[in-house]
Amino acid sequence: MLRKIILLRHAKSSWKDLNLRDFDRPLSTRGVNDTRLMREYIQGLVKEVDQTYSSSSVRTRQTLEQLIPESYQTVKYLEKLYLANSADILNLMRSIKKDKQAIMIVGHNPGLQNTLETILNQSIEKFPTCATAVITLRRNWYKSALPFGDLLQFVKPRDFK
Numbered sequence: 687m688l689r690k691i692i693l694l695r696h697a698k699s700s701w702k703d704l705n706l707r708d709f710d711r712p713l714s715t716r717g718v719n720d721t722r723l724m725r726e727y728i729q730g731l732v733k734e735v736d737q738t739y740s741s742s743s744v745r746t747r748q749t750l751e752q753l754i755p756e757s758y759q760t761v762k763y764l765e766k767l768y769l770a771n772s773a774d775i776l777n778l779m780r781s782i783k784k785d786k787q788a789i790m791i792v793g794h795n796p797g798l799q800n801t802l803e804t805i806l807n808q809s810i811e812k813f814p815t816c817a818t819a820v821i822t823l824r825r826n827w828y829k830s831a832l833p834f835g836d837l838l839q840f841v842k843p844r845d846f847k
Contacts, residue, residue: 721752
């Protein structure tokens with residue numbers, strides 16, 4: 687049975703308050719607008735997701751709150767996903783129980799882009815803010831040495847402008 691993974695990069699964050707720690711930066715106006723563009727698409731995807739894992743940063747929390755307010759509370763927020771690299775994300779995938787068919791991981795670049803490139807075994811030009819990659823895996827993520835997959839969709843906010 688094919689497994690599905692959805693990688694979602696947080697929406698654009700604000701740099702207005704330079705005194706804030708990176709972890710505490712909120713969404714910018716553009717970020718909020720991008721979530722409005724992506725909301726219907728993401729809500730359609732989330733219907734088939736067994737579990738969502740997210741960085742615990744302010745901007746990832748706000749992205750999810752804007753995109754999927756009804757399931758925002760069921761997300762597993764993990765500090766280890768804050769600025770996680772691809773090895774961290776792949777390790778998380780390996781730890782997920784095999785009964786899960788579809789998961790979503792919400793995080794940051796360059797970790798998400800590097801994870802996507804590893805799974806696809808190819809380079810991608812850019813993983814913009816609020817973009818979503820939907821991948822089917824040819825190998826189960828559960829205890830897999832290295833998952834291989836195919837890109838089903840790569841959707842960006844500008845696709846809806």
